[in-house]
Amino acid sequence: MAPWRLSVLGEARLSGVAGPLPPLQKRTAAVLAYLALEGPTPKYRLAGLLWPDSGEDTARNNMRQLLRRLRTTTGTDLVLGTETISLSEEVVTDAVELQAHVLASRYEEALALGGGLLGNMDFDDCPDFEAWLSQAREQLETLRRRAAGAASDACEQKGDLTHALSFAQRLLALDPLAEEAYRRLMRLHYLAGDRAAALGLFERCRQMLREEFDATPHPSTAALARDIERGQVAPPAVSGPSPVLPLSVLRPPVLVGRQREWTEMEESWQARRVIMLMAEPGGGKTRLALDFAASKGPYTVFQSRPGDVHVPYSLYTRNIRRMLSERPELRQGLEPWIRRELARVMPEFGVPGQTLPPMRAEAERARFLDALGETFRRCLEGQAAFVGDDIQFADAASLEVGAYCQSRFSEEGAFPRIIDCCRTGELSAEALSIVKRVEAAGLLTVIHLGPLSPEAVETLLDSLVLPGAVSLGKEMARYTGGNPLYITETLKHLLESGNLEGGWPERMPASGRVRKLVEQRLERLSQLALQLAQVAALALADFELELAGEVLELSPLVFAAPLRELEAAQLFHGDRFSHDVVLESVRDSIPSALRSLLHRRLARALEKRGGAPATIAQHWLKVGEQRLAVPFLLAAAMADESNLRKHEAAENYQLAASILESLGEQKEAARVRERLHATGGSEHQTDA
Numbered sequence: 001m002a003p004w005r006l007s008v009l010g011e012a013r014l015s016g017v018a019g020p021l022p023p024l025q026k027r028t029a030a031v032l033a034y035l036a037l038e039g040p041t042p043k044y045r046l047a048g049l050l051w052p053d054s055g056e057d058t059a060r061n062n063m064r065q066l067l068r069r070l071r072t073t074t075g076t077d078l079v080l081g082t083e084t085i086s087l088s089e090e091v092v093t094d095a096v097e098l099q100a101h102v103l104a105s106r107y108e109e110a111l112a113l114g115g116g117l118l119g120n121m122d123f124d125d126c127p128d129f130e131a132w133l134s135q136a137r138e139q140l141e142t143l144r145r146r147a148a149g150a151a152s153d154a155c156e157q158k159g160d161l162t163h164a165l166s167f168a169q170r171l172l173a174l175d176p177l178a179e180e181a182y183r184r185l186m187r188l189h190y191l192a193g194d195r196a197a198a199l200g201l202f203e204r205c206r207q208m209l210r211e212e213f214d215a216t217p218h219p220s221t222a223a224l225a226r227d228i229e230r231g232q233v234a235p236p237a238v239s240g241p242s243p244v245l246p247l248s249v250l251r252p253p254v255l256v257g258r259q260r261e262w263t264e265m266e267e268s269w270q271a272r273r274v275i276m277l278m279a280e281p282g283g284g285k286t287r288l289a290l291d292f293a294a295s296k297g298p299y300t301v302f303q304s305r306p307g308d309v310h311v312p313y314s315l316y317t318r319n320i321r322r323m324l325s326e327r328p329e330l331r332q333g334l335e336p337w338i339r340r341e342l343a344r345v346m347p348e349f350g351v352p353g354q355t356l357p358p359m360r361a362e363a364e365r366a367r368f369l370d371a372l373g374e375t376f377r378r379c380l381e382g383q384a385a386f387v388g389d390d391i392q393f394a395d396a397a398s399l400e401v402g403a404y405c406q407s408r409f410s411e412e413g414a415f416p417r418i419i420d421c422c423r424t425g426e427l428s429a430e431a432l433s434i435v436k437r438v439e440a441a442g443l444l445t446v447i448h449l450g451p452l453s454p455e456a457v458e459t460l461l462d463s464l465v466l467p468g469a470v471s472l473g474k475e476m477a478r479y480t481g482g483n484p485l486y487i488t489e490t491l492k493h494l495l496e497s498g499n500l501e502g503g504w505p506e507r508m509p510a511s512g513r514v515r516k517l518v519e520q521r522l523e524r525l526s527q528l529a530l531q532l533a534q535v536a537a538l539a540l541a542d543f544e545l546e547l548a549g550e551v552l553e554l555s556p557l558v559f560a561a562p563l564r565e566l567e568a569a570q571l572f573h574g575d576r577f578s579h580d581v582v583l584e585s586v587r588d589s590i591p592s593a594l595r596s597l598l599h600r601r602l603a604r605a606l607e608k609r610g611g612a613p614a615t616i617a618q619h620w621l622k623v624g625e626q627r628l629a630v631p632f633l634l635a636a637a638m639a640d641e642s643n644l645r646k647h648e649a650a651e652n653y654q655l656a657a658s659i660l661e662s663l664g665e666q667k668e669a670a671r672v673r674e675r676l677h678a679t680g681g682s683e684h685q686t687d688a
Contacts, residue, residue: 004078006093008033009140010115014074021073026121028066030129033118035079036093037136037593040086040624049129083662084626095140099594102143104553105527107151111144111170139591145174150527152184161192177212179205183221190228198228218497246466246495252488254463255291257456258284261447265292265419268445272410274418274438279449281581282485285421288449289387293419297384300416304393306580307540309428310614311636312397312645313345314541316372321346323379330378341371344643358642365644373405383416390580392426397645399434406443424448430647451482460487468501475504485581492570493517496524518585521569529562533571537587538598542606542615544575550605551598596623603628613639614652626659633659634672641679649679 005015012029014021024032027050034046044056047063054062067079078088087093094113101110117137123130152167165188172181182205189198202217202225209215217225261277265288268275277285293299302319324331334342334349343350350356359365380386388394388402402418409415427435438444452460457480458473469491480486490508494500522530535551536543545563549556566572577583590598603619606612617632637652653676660669 004074004088004091006032006036006087006091008036008118009094009098009113010119012118012121014078016074026123027062028070029118029121030123030126030133031063031066031079032087032091032093033095033136034129034132035085035087036091036096037596038624039596040081040084040626043081043083043085046085049132050126052126052128082664084624086624096593096597098140098143099591099597102147102527103531103594103597105150107147107154107167107527110147111151111167116140136592139593141174143591143594145171145178146527146530148174149181149184152188153526156188161188164188165192177208179209179218179221182208183224186221186224186228195228199225202228246464252460252463252484254460255287256459256463257452258288258449261288261449262292264445264447268447269296269417271445272417273442274406274420274444276420276422276435276444276446277449278422278424278446280424280451280483282483282579283424283449283451284484285449286389287484289389289419289421293385293387296417298382299385299387300380300383301387301389303576304388304390305541305576306393306583307542307615307618308393308395308398310395310618311541311612312395312640312643312648313372313401314612315394315398316376316401317346318541320375320379327379333378334375337367338371338374341368342375344368345372356642359644362644368643369401369404372401373408376401376405377409377415380416386416386418388418388420390422391420391431392423392428393580394431396428396430396434397643397648399431403434403438406438407441410443452477452484452487453482457482457487460484464491466491466495466500468503472500472504479508485579489517493520496521518571518582519589521571522586522589525569525571526562526565528558529565532559532562533566533577533586534590534594535598535602536572536575536577537583537590538595538619539602542602542611547602547605547609550608551601599623600625612636617652627663630656630659637675637679646679650676653679 003017007013007015008029012024012033014024014032030050031046034049035041043063044060047059048056051059051062067085070079071077076088076090078091079085080088095117098110098113101107101113117140118133123133148167148171152164152171155161155164155167165185168181168185168188172178172185175181182201186198186201186205189195189201202221205221206217209217216222265275275289277289279285290299290301300323302315304315308314339349340356344356344359359368391399405415406418435444435446439446454474454477457477458470461469461473461476472494476487476490480490491500494505497505522533525533531552532548535548539547539551545556545559548554548559563572563575567574570578571582571586572578577586587595599619599622603616606616606619613632613635617629617636620626620629620632633652633656637649637656640646640649640652653672657669657672657676660666660672
């Protein structure tokens with residue numbers, strides 16, 4: 001048991017081995033709660049949040065005095081660090097425990113931790129901190145609502161209606177404006193034999209909707225009330241997936257509104273130029289690329305993933321491994337010199353116990369690229385087209401391999417045509433430099449995709465053969481701006497809410513549009529499906545069920561049903577997100593404290609697995625654990641050096657040195673800067 005317990009749910013206080021201390025003062029409680037939930041934070045950024053009207057010197061002095069008083073009161077350092085401060089590991093916090101309980105499906109334990117974050121304390125004089133506190137309070141309440149709903153489901157499935165009712169009542173108390181919470185409790189009262197209580201709840205729900213929203217109950221709520229009134233058996237709670245949405249909504253049967261772009265692609269294809277499709281997120285670039293590639297014959301897709309950009313050759317190695325596993329005869333036929341060079345980035349090709357010396361000259365790097373390019377070429381033999389999807393996420397090293405193959409093999413017709421898809425304005429500086437170089441050589445055509453016209457939107461809706469869809473053409477074009485993904489996500493929302501055939505609803509999310517709609521679908525997921533999606537959103541390219549099992553402390557075998565649920569909701573396709581906009585929506589909906597916990601667990605799990613050092617460093621950096629990131633930044637830099645990736649090596653050395661300097665470790669920082677100079681790296685400033 002940790003020596004100190006920090007309570008921030010309700011009255012804020014510290015308890016040590018000698019018992020509880022007096023209640024914490026407002027700003028001391030604020031500092032401790034913030035560090036517990038957000039992790040390591042620059043000391044004087046937090047001072048600025050808590051003393052916004054004071055000058056910088058006064059705010060700094062106030063923070064120093066606050067920490068000194070805390071040290072005197074407790075007799076120890078509960079807050080560690082100088083420039084960046086963090087809570088000691090000797091402190092356990094009830095709000096963080098609540099997060100961990102929900103993550104581990106310990107719902108009763110989570111709900112036992114009552115009280116609002118920092119109780120009744122208000123920070124009207126600290127508007128930025130007040131905004132953070134408001135958001136953090138809502139995130140914790142969201143966790144409690146999820147816990148209450150999941151606990152109610154679990155009890156009902158076991159036939160324990162008494163406890164299912166108790167948790168459902170807790171859910172309604174936590175979310176008194178949620179019509180779904182009323183439906184759940186109505187049904188459970190009926191199943192428990194209390195028809196009068198169920199109908200009384202319906203009247204309460206009707207009154208609440210009228211007073212709060214000037215609205216009437218949803219048709220499903222009214223239908224449930226009619227069934228209860230007639231004495232019919234109400235449907236049981238279902239913790240599995242929502243009804244499967246029509247496949248036509250996931251992939252409309254016809255491609256519309258892209259005649260001009262298709263013609264440009266045909267011209268570039270005939271000229272053997274690389275085709276690059278650029279559009280806003282959800283603009284339909286992937287669909288156009290795949291349909292065009294399919295019209296030319298067999299094709300292969302390399303899917304870039306968020307996180308690839310930090311690890312050189314990650315896009316290449318992940319997809320080449322996949323292709324070689326599908327064609328073992330290719331793997332077996334690789335010559336020794338190719339296998340030796342591949343071992344630099346794919347260790348499974350190396351000789352056990354033998355380490356390759358670092359590259360020292362460009363001739364060695366050319367031989368390395370020859371091996372990667374030749375392997376790439378053999379894997380793509382017989383393919384008419386190669387599609388690189390979401391290359392804004394790609395690492396520059398993998399893009400260089402593609403450019404190398406295009407320049408070396410395309411003249412002799414030994415390499416398929418390349419079609420790349422990219423978000424507008426989101427290429428990294430290094431990737432953009434590669435693209436411009438290839439474009440200047442006359443080997444690439446960039447095609448920009450705009451939104452669909454209102455006429456194209458109506459044609460698209462007509463092709464779906466969904467009752468009521470065609471009549472929504474004008475409103476759909478206005479609401480979505482002609483973005484194909486926004487159209488399909490809006491249709492999913494209308495289908496699931498039962499509003500598709502009733503005309504355009506009066507109330508639709510006014511801001512965030514697609515993300516708001518995705519968030520509403522996330523609310524309908526089972527707890528385990530949601531947790532799996534959250535891990536996937538943070539693990540990015542490393543995501544696999546075994547890793548998720550380690551992070552969530554569960555057997556990977558339990559994920560079969562949650563995966564089906566995510567696929568049925570069209571949030572996942574296979575073991576990855578159906579669209580990167582969906583991934584971003586899931587990631588942004590994760591409460592900050594839960595996000596920190598998952599990043600920590602991912603970092604530790606990937607370290608045990610021997611994951612890419614750059615990726616592990618990113619997980620530690622995202623929770624503010626800069627010192628823990630340093631060894632992995634240095635390991636990544638040395639790996640970059642050995643492959644003559646000088647730019648990436650310099651960036652990692654620079655960041656590591658800056659972190660060490662900020663922590664006062666000047667001697668170690670100087671040693672890192674010596675390595676930085678040795679790479680020929682510049683002394684540009686990198687944010688730590």
